[in-house]
Amino acid sequence: MTDVPDQLVGVVIAAVGAITPLGGSAEALWEGVRAGRVAISPVRRLPMDQYQTALGGEITEPCTPGYDYAPGCEVRDRSIDFALAAAEEAMAASGLTVAADIPAERWGVAYGTCHAGWRSAELALREVQEGGAPDWRRYTFVPPQAGAEALSAAFGLKGPVLSANTACAASAHALAHALEVIRAGAADAMLVGGSDAFTESAFAGFSSLWSLSAQPAAPYSKDRSGLTLGEGGGMLLLLSRQAAERTGAPIVAEVLGYGLSADGYHPTAPHPQGEGAARAIRAALTSSGLTGDDIRYVNGHGTGTQKNDSAESNAVRAALGGAAQKVALSSTKSMTGHLLGAAGAVEGIVTVLALRDQVAPPTASFTGADPQCGLDPVAGAGRAMVLDTALSNNFGFAGANACVAFARPGGPGAPARAAGPDDVVVTGFGVITSAGEGAEALWDAYAAGLRQGAPQDGLRVARAEFDRSVAGTPRERRRMDKVSQLAIASCRAALGAAGLSPDGDADAVAATGVVLGTAIGPMESGERFTVPVLSQGAQEANPAVFTNTVYNGAAGHVAMALGTRGPTSTLTSGHAAGAAALAVAHDLLRAGRAERLLVPAVEALSPATLAAYRSIPLFGSAAGRRYTLAEAGIALVLETRASAERRGAPIHAVVLGHATASDARGIGRWDPCGDGVERAMRQALGSAGLTPGQVAAVWTNAAGLAAADRPEQAAVKRVFGTGRVRVEAPKRLLGEPAGAGAHLSAVLAFGGWRVGADRRPVLVNSSSLGGTHTSLVLSPLPLLATESVR
Missing domain, CATH: 3.40.47.10 (Thiolase/Chalcone synthase)
Structure with missing residues (x-):
């Protein structure tokens, strides 16, 4: 890097x-x-x-x-x-x-x-x-x-x-x-x-x-x-x-x-x-x-x-x-x-x-x-x-x-950095997908080739079900929508995996921030609030629902439920939102803004959301059969390496670098040649100090939409050559969890390392449907102890 x-x-x-x-x-x-x-x-x-x-x-x-x-x-x-x-x-x-x-x-x-x-x-x-x-x-x-x-x-x-x-x-x-x-x-x-x-x-x-x-x-x-x-x-x-x-x-x-x-x-x-x-x-x-x-x-x-x-x-x-x-x-x-x-x-x-x-x-x-x-x-x-x-x-x-x-120009400020940059590592993760709760369920489903979801009025949909009591008491949950409950449940699991408890480590958790990624966000609450208002008037406005209609509502519920008080933000970069959240969190940690950040990516599907997807020609009948839209709640704990080693926390991966590039083609459009995703991959490798030959696998954005998948496929060939890198396309099997795609691929990569896959860095791609592409480079920790990649 x-x-x-x-x-x-x-x-x-x-x-x-x-x-x-x-x-x-x-x-x-x-x-x-x-x-x-x-x-x-x-x-x-x-x-x-x-x-x-x-x-x-x-x-x-x-x-x-x-x-x-x-x-x-x-x-x-x-x-x-x-x-x-x-x-x-x-x-x-x-x-x-x-x-x-x-x-x-x-x-x-x-x-x-x-x-x-x-x-x-x-x-x-x-x-x-x-x-x-x-x-x-x-x-x-x-x-x-x-x-x-x-x-x-x-x-x-x-x-x-x-x-x-x-x-x-x-x-x-x-x-x-x-x-x-x-x-x-x-x-x-x-x-x-x-x-x-x-x-x-x-x-x-x-x-x-x-x-x-x-x-x-x-x-x-x-x-x-x-x-x-x-x-x-x-x-x-x-x-x-x-x-x-x-x-x-x-x-x-x-x-x-x-x-x-x-x-x-x-x-x-x-x-x-x-x-x-x-x-x-x-x-x-x-x-x-x-x-x-x-x-x-x-x-x-x-x-x-x-x-x-x-x-x-x-x-x-x-x-x-x-x-x-x-x-x-x-x-x-x-x-x-x-x-x-x-x-x-x-x-x-x-x-x-x-x-x-x-x-x-x-x-x-x-x-x-x-x-x-x-x-x-x-x-x-x-x-x-x-x-x-x-x-x-x-x-x-x-x-x-x-x-x-x-x-004013030339005024005071802009101090020298107090300390040098530190590596950013992943110390915990919590996973809820249609395959079940926990990373093991996700790993097993992918290894077994179990395609998720079922047809629903022309679009294949994969729902995520989980023990909602983890998100709070029945009374507390009544004030939350599903996306907020997914966020709390996945974040609680991620903190636990990182060796932290909201009850036993209150000070450490309070110093933790939350950077959340979501593409669909509060559409469930937006629909529940707006439909009665439009049909029957403002007297039907429900204030308890209105508070959840902001995209950062889920991050706020995490802070209230778990006691996090550090820097918080919510990134909404379409289907690349989770990747954007990881990139922003990485930069916040490298800049010394926090020692630890929870980075959840969460998505839940409302009836109006599915109706909107169905109406867009890109998701027409042929594409709809190949494409699965999925719910998910996946949270990673990102931490400075110094903080993780001081706590004796498990380290699952190092975030070596990232980059984001745009096709600049407009709403719902992308470069058919894959120029933007190619630039994102090359710049991410450059920021990580790697050459393409040092990468074991590319976890692609491909989800079954040919018009979006083909440009990425061509770009991967230009960057890595043909047959020189393992190419994974998990979303074609497990579904497109909208903004949680990068998190899905990251957790699967961790699982591969766990069972003995090539322990070299991997590159994870995530793209919006409007031509914004984010690539992240992840590595298992032993690489940094035995090899120099800088």
């Missing part, structure tokens, strides 16, 4: 773009915020007579991005439109040209969203209720990765492409992951941001929680009464400092560091003292080489609800200490509404422009101090201040917290 340099790579922001209720550009956003202009008014695009309020931060001007992601089709998705519009502004403002200035292969995408294309799902579900047949393309817009792959294709960006979904902290997490991608040397530039559009489900859900305000939100005010929903998108162009200097790109600000943490407290409410949020803020300071005294401005999460605002204020005081009394803490949401998954990006842009112009943004509609908050809200209009550094807070449902630290 290529060593990460001791000195952190400087990362700068070259340009920004936004479309918000305050206007169609980043400068319109900033001018509106600076003036304290409230862009919250009665919503016109949705029927609003059944909710707590008719108000929202709505985008009323036309949004028509230049890239057509659905050629020959009239249907579009507003969340994708918002992302593209903001990206077009940022790319143009940078003055950079893909390929000419920075190679397309060195330019990636990190995209965050809360509801992704759920409005497209609502429109399709309503059409089904009315007896119609929705345009199948609507279903392809629903997953978060669709937005990421549209951005990749729009600008021809062929580097790492990923999507993160941690509810209201999603695009802040995208910023964090993009920072690590650049610092790890996997890209020179990343287009980073997020978007969300209004949905009926969101208004019904927040109304069912009694969280919406009848007036524009008044964060931190003594008489605040709730939040206001908004919509929009924001994008930032991140470059390594070296790339910026080489290309002459503008430098608006620097990204110094970030902090991530889990509350593990409640599905929607924050810890009253802001304990989890304070840990994220402290981590952002530490990673940036800052102290509380360096911070004069914090762009707050500031939703306007009673619990969130006071908890955030407590967190800022706890993290900054006495310096908090000199800090301005204001909320952009008072002017735009809560942009959900786009909030981190849009509020990050506001923070960056505040540093540029040396003005602290205000909190609009402020009516007087609440003693439970008590910090300076910058009431009214923007205030001139000397600002060298600033923080931006974003906290989401399921207790996902994020804080990002920014600086």
Whole structure:
């Protein structure tokens, strides 16, 4: 593996773009915020007579991005439109040209969203209720990765492409992951941001929680009464400092560091003292080489609800200490509404422009101090201040917290790495598949050639059944969907296999983080919540179900059930989601963000999900007979080697390297020649310090869809030659567990080593159905003790 340099790579922001209720550009956003202009008014695009309020931060001007992601089709998705519009502004403002200035292969995408294309799902579900047949393309817009792959294709960006979904902290997490991608040397530039559009489900859900305000939100005010929903998108162009200097790109600000943490407290409410949020803020300071005294401005999460605002204020005081009394803490949401998954990006842009112009943004509609908050809200209009550094807070449902630290160009920060990089190893795994519970059941099924699943209305389906009592008491399980129960059960088993118990090793488990991968995510809960709302109205909204409709809900349940409090994130990169989660977890560990991370990949199939798959031509009758869609819950424990050896933990494998590459062909498309997967494999081998001849086997992505399998087959031949490497295709037999495919192959590889298979490294491929490819290189530990591969 290529060593990460001791000195952190400087990362700068070259340009920004936004479309918000305050206007169609980043400068319109900033001018509106600076003036304290409230862009919250009665919503016109949705029927609003059944909710707590008719108000929202709505985008009323036309949004028509230049890239057509659905050629020959009239249907579009507003969340994708918002992302593209903001990206077009940022790319143009940078003055950079893909390929000419920075190679397309060195330019990636990190995209965050809360509801992704759920409005497209609502429109399709309503059409089904009315007896119609929705345009199948609507279903392809629903997953978060669709937005990421549209951005990749729009600008021809062929580097790492990923999507993160941690509810209201999603695009802040995208910023964090993009920072690590650049610092790890996997890209020179990343287009980073997020978007969300209004949905009926969101208004019904927040109304069912009694969280919406009848007036524009008044964060931190003594008489605040709730939040206001908004919509929009924001994008930032991140470059390594070296790339910026080489290309002459503008430098608006620097990204110094970030902090991530889990509350593990409640599905929607924050810890009253802001304990989890304070840990994220402290981590952002530490990673940036800052102290509380360096911070004069914090762009707050500031939703306007009673619990969130006071908890955030407590967190800022706890993290900054006495310096908090000199800090301005204001909320952009008072002017735009809560942009959900786009909030981190849009509020990050506001923070960056505040540093540029040396003005602290205000909190609009402020009516007087609440003693439970008590910090300076910058009431009214923007205030001139000397600002060298600033923080931006974003906290989401399921207790996902994020804080990002920014600086003016040339400001303080970017410390030297405290310690050299460490190997990342696998110390435990828990497995639930249609073959049964435990790795032995999976190994036996594969060795015996037992094909999983059974035909179900034209699509072969393999269900995963398990002892659900492991996930909690009956009362606790009533608040969970199947994907969350799979996550808890597989994670509990993985911790046990790694020699840890939530009861007996509470401190070690508390220091553990969770990085979850899922493609389908909360579709079961989304369907259960949305169908009654669409057919019978908002009065049918179930608040207990709504809390599970975010993709990171399963990770939140793991934290609450097992007591994990370390960094948490949820990766939603389609059928490559589990591989993306493993790659992100590897980079977090190598960067010293944690000593140990649980990395579950979980999938459960709802009726509407299966109906959506059936409607897409790729899964037509012939393909449907060869292809099996499977449920699964598979969790790996990734740990630094030093931590594992200190504990005396079993070491099953070393993660030698990984790489992600994009075909940049668009939603639901891939390169028929296999260019992207070939680049992913070659780059993963390079990062591991290996040649193709040192690899014993390739565990392929092939699952029975010829149009996707053939490009990979051709790429494997180009990289490894014909007959020179063992090729495994487990998903053709065991089914495609969507985002859990990489985990499935990894556990099977461990089993092969256990029974005496060639004990050399293996390469694991995982691909989305939109041309995002991730390859991972795994090795049994004895290789590192007897042979040098570096």
